[in-house]
Amino acid sequence: MHVSAERQRVITGAVSQVNAHLDALSAQFVSRRALLELVMLGLISREHVLLIGPPGTGKSAAVQAIAASVDAVSFEYLIGRFTEPSELFGALDLAALKDGQVKPVTQGMLPEADIAFLDEIFLGSTAILNSLLKILNERTYRRGQYSMKTPLISCVAASNAMPEDTLLAAFADRFLLTMFVDPVGEHELPELLRSGWAAAGQPAPIAPIGKAVIAELHEAALAIDLSGVHEAYAHIVRKIRLTGVTLSDRKIVKGQKLIAAAALLRGATAAGPEDLWPITYLVQSKAQQEEARETLAAELKHSFNPVLADSLGHATYGPTAHAAHLADQATALLESRPALVTDPLHEIWLVRLETMLTRIDAAFDAKNLPQQLRAIRGSLETVLEAHSNGATAKDAAPEAVSAETA
Known part of the structure; x- marks a missing residue:
């Protein structure tokens, strides 16, 4: 489909706005850029996101931050064993009930939300989950004879673990x-401590991104040409299914929306092999996701996305993605150099430089080192060698003075 120059300019501006927005958000969270990117991908695709992880890993805080930073109506709730449906969907309108009508008061509740965050999702009762299914699948809330269309863009849910119950699965x-x-x-613990202490104060406000921007990108994603990747996508699905992973037909069809959104954020009008990496996130088992990354190493090795680099890196073992991720981390580390050599943090910074150099060398040998990492690795070595030479000179000075004194 041909895109006019003006339309392309609008789309490019929206993509840049999303990238800047993710940059601002990720600055508040250590090692959570990938999570934020995936939630944004869900918003643009108008699909739902499930986050699984132990308590205290920042799932809720990151989702709350991105929901608050979008100019849209949001709803958040921590579900418990005894949560009543009315706590999510609204209590009955007593005035309407007197007239014989069953009508809930939905103002401020989930049925009127653009973005929903439901923590401990699998603790919900059958009544809650059945109502949620209708909202998630059809964007419709129904209670008895009452029915309404919901404006939901995306629901993000969280849990400590995947359910073992087949019905919940x-x-x-x-x-x-x-x-x-x-x-x-472990290598990011010092940054986590600094960031956590800084967050104890008032976090810097982030200009909200408009709901219209998300809608613009959603419409543009639907116009992406996927014809060039259908065969490759089908091959990947077959390969994953052969490993024992269950991917429903519904899921693989909807997965095309993620591929299209990835291509859009890459700046393309047609999807290519570099945009197939979201398929990893279709797999709902941690062990099977790991196996999928290994199984699809060849198919996904050329994956690339400048906006969704971290979530791409989590989805694939491809050298291109890994190199880009290491390059971003090394660049940020070099830029965080303490102003004074006498600063106690300077020694810690040097240790982190050595650790980063070790990580790069462990990932790539000298002959296969990608160009984007070669210069950065050289910068790391230069700083460490300069420090080593300076330390040697300082160590030698006292000996020379002692000799003269003697």
Whole structure:
């Protein structure tokens, strides 16, 4: 489909706005850019996201931040064993009930929300989950004879673990994207501590992104040409299914929306092999996601996306994605250099530089080092060598003075 120059300018501006928005949000959370990207991908695709991980990994805080940063109506609730449907969908309108009408008061409740965040989703009762199914699948809320269309763009749900109950697993399948959230890695602990302490104060306000921008990108994604990837996508689905992963027909058809959105955010009008990586998030088992990344290493090795780089990196073991991720981390680390050499944090910073250098060398040998990492690796070595030479000179000075004194 031909896109006019003016239309393309609008789309490009919207993509840039989303990228800047993700940058601002991720600055408040250590190692959670991928999660934020995936929620944004869900919003643009108008699909639902499931986050699985232990308590205290920042799932709720990150989702709350992105929901608050979109100029849309949001609804949030922590579901418990004894949560009543009225707590999510609204209590009955007593005035209407006197007239013999069953009508809930939905103002401020889930049926009127653009974005919903439901924590501990699998603790919901059968009545809650049945009503949610209708909203998730058809964007319709029904109670008895009462029915209304809901404006829901995306529902983000969270839980500590995937359910073992087959009925709950069938409900979970309605969430197209699934991410398993782990605690922050050891090499990022110092940054987590600094960020956490800074967050104890008032976090910097983030200009909200308009709901219209999300809608614009959704419409543009629906116009992406997918004809060039249908065969490759089908091959990947077949390959994953051979490993024992269950992917429903509904899920793989809807998965095309993620591929289209990825291509759009890459700046393309047609999807290519580099946009197939979201398929990893269709898999709803942590072990099977890991296996899918290994199984699809060849098919996804050329994956690329400048806006969704972190979620792409989580989805594939491809060298291009891995190199881009390491390059971004190394660049940020070099830019965080303490102003004074005498600052106690300077020694910690040097240790982190050494760790980053080790990570790069472990991932790529010298002959296969991607160009984007070569220069950055050289910068790391230069800083560490300069420090080593400076330390050697300082160590030698006292010995020279002692010799002269003697």
